[in-house]
Amino acid sequence: MGSMIGNLIMMLVDRICLARYSSDTLAASGPAVYTAMAIVGFFVAVVGFSRSCVAQAYGRSGHADAAWQAAIGIVVGVVFAVLLLLFAPLMAWIPALSDRPLALTRLESQFLYWSAYFGAAMTFNMALSSYFNGIGKTRITLVAGLVGQAVGIVATIGLVFGRFGLPELGMRGSALGTLAGTLAITVIYVGYLPRDVWSDVRRLIATRGIRHGDVAPRIRKGIALGVTAGIGNFGNAAFIWIIAGLGAIALAANNVNLTVSYIGVIPLLGLGIGCSVLCGNALGQGEFGQVPRILLVTLGIELAYVAFTAFLQIVTPSVLLDPFGLADKPDEIRRSAVATSKVLWTYSLAFAFSMTGQAVLEAFGLTRFLFAVRFVMMWVLSIPTIYLMTLGHVGDAGYLPVCWVVGSSFEAGIGMLYFWRIWVAVRHRQNEIVLTQVEA
Numbered sequence: 531m532g533s534m535i536g537n538l539i540m541m542l543v544d545r546i547c548l549a550r551y552s553s554d555t556l557a558a559s560g561p562a563v564y565t566a567m568a569i570v571g572f573f574v575a576v577v578g579f580s581r582s583c584v585a586q587a588y589g590r591s592g593h594a595d596a597a598w599q600a601a602i603g604i605v606v607g608v609v610f611a612v613l614l615l616l617f618a619p620l621m622a623w624i625p626a627l628s629d630r631p632l633a634l635t636r637l638e639s640q641f642l643y644w645s646a647y648f649g650a651a652m653t654f655n656m657a658l659s660s661y662f663n664g665i666g667k668t669r670i671t672l673v674a675g676l677v678g679q680a681v682g683i684v685a686t687i688g689l690v691f692g693r694f695g696l697p698e699l700g701m702r703g704s705a706l707g708t709l710a711g712t713l714a715i716t717v718i719y720v721g722y723l724p725r726d727v728w729s730d731v732r733r734l735i736a737t738r739g740i741r742h743g744d745v746a747p748r749i750r751k752g753i754a755l756g757v758t759a760g761i762g763n764f765g766n767a768a769f770i771w772i773i774a775g776l777g778a779i780a781l782a783a784n785n786v787n788l789t790v791s792y793i794g795v796i797p798l799l800g801l802g803i804g805c806s807v808l809c810g811n812a813l814g815q816g817e818f819g820q821v822p823r824i825l826l827v828t829l830g831i832e833l834a835y836v837a838f839t840a841f842l843q844i845v846t847p848s849v850l851l852d853p854f855g856l857a858d859k860p861d862e863i864r865r866s867a868v869a870t871s872k873v874l875w876t877y878s879l880a881f882a883f884s885m886t887g888q889a890v891l892e893a894f895g896l897t898r899f900l901f902a903v904r905f906v907m908m909w910v911l912s913i914p915t916i917y918l919m920t921l922g923h924v925g926d927a928g929y930l931p932v933c934w935v936v937g938s939s940f941e942a943g944i945g946m947l948y949f950w951r952i953w954v955a956v957r958h959r960q961n962e963i964v965l966t967q968v969e970a
Contacts (some may be wrong), residue, residue, distance in 0.1 A: 577603065640705070769937060789872060847871035
């Protein structure tokens with residue numbers, strides 16, 4: 531959770547910089563960031579499945595097996611990181627498909643091109659962090675995250691505005707600042723990774739020792755997890771595009787609230803990772819009965835955090851919204867933004883259940899179920915419903931909070947289905963992750 535709070539701070543600084551740099555960078559940042567993270571999120575999630583493999587191997591037989599699973603994950607991570615780098619020109623071309631003003635699409639293209647680079651670094655980092663998280667050494671991921679975020683904050687401020695002797699690059703500087711912070715994290719992970727993990731990596735490369743039977747199930751489950759993350763992120767982007775149908779006031783109010791919504795959900799991701807690792811360790815030991823207890827403790831902490839952020843969003847919305855571009859907006863945008871802030875807690879609450887449920891199901895290896903539920907609930911039900919609702923309220927900025935509540939209701943439905951599947955898996959002692967022993 532500490533690592534994710536650090537990520538949140540870096541993200542908030544990035545959005546504040548773009549909001550203060552110019553109105554164009556603020557307008558371009560929303561579509562660019564969501565599109566980038568939808569693509570990058572796929573690659574990161576595919577590689578991130580290594581965490582569950584390491585966690586189960588560590589719980590089953592200790593460090594040797596965990597190191598072997600981590601080595602396989604690192605090799606897979608390098609492959610997917612290179613693939614993402616090759617997509618850089620294609621990602622830069624995506625904004626040309628829209629009908630937004632040319633000045634905005636050029637800025638979006640700049641960010642998306644370099645997002646392939648910091649995304650590749652994030653993908654490789656995920657492979658490395660999967661080892662530390664999987665064996666419970668989360669202090670290392672915390673230290674690495676905090677150092678990387680400190681570097682990213684300084685680099686972002688410097689490269690966006692031209693401070694600290696760095697060139698002024700505006701939108702491009704935001705992406706390069708993120709890249710600098712991500713590479714700092716890579717350096718720390720590489721330095722802390724034990725020699726036996728690197729030895730296993732060298733053995734895999736030298737002997738081409740990854741058997742198809744070892745890696746194919748991991749990649750299949752990882753791809754299902756990556757597609758789930760991708761359609762979720764694209765669903766969030768679609769929500770922004772649909773909100774544009776309510777008019778310019780609603781779109782401006784929503785853009786400001788998007789950053790505030792991160793405060794309510796991003797730190798929860800760290801708790802979900804911790805819950806997933808602990809459940810993975812328990813499953814590796816065959817202790818299925820521990821899963822519900824781990825889950826309940828995690829939810830207790832998450833709900834306390836949701837209650838705290840809900841208080842801020844309801845009681846002091848202007849304090850949260852003003853730094854992200856609301857202070858100088860017209861009164862009608864301010865009213866719409868404040869009204870929306872007061873219902874953001876519904877999404878945070880629903881997200882706590884859906885995200886935690888997804889993390890635990892990942893530990894079971896039930897990634898195809900995650901994909902099926904996310905696709906049906908979001909793309910078959912939620913997105914079309916909200917779209918049809920906005921058609922009858924064009925220009926009605928006051929309808930924005932209703933859209934958030936409806937979207938949160940569908941997210942809560944996803945969480946309920948995930949928890950039902952966890953209950954079934956525990957009851958029938960299901961475990962879809964099958965690991966091979968470390969090679970002699």
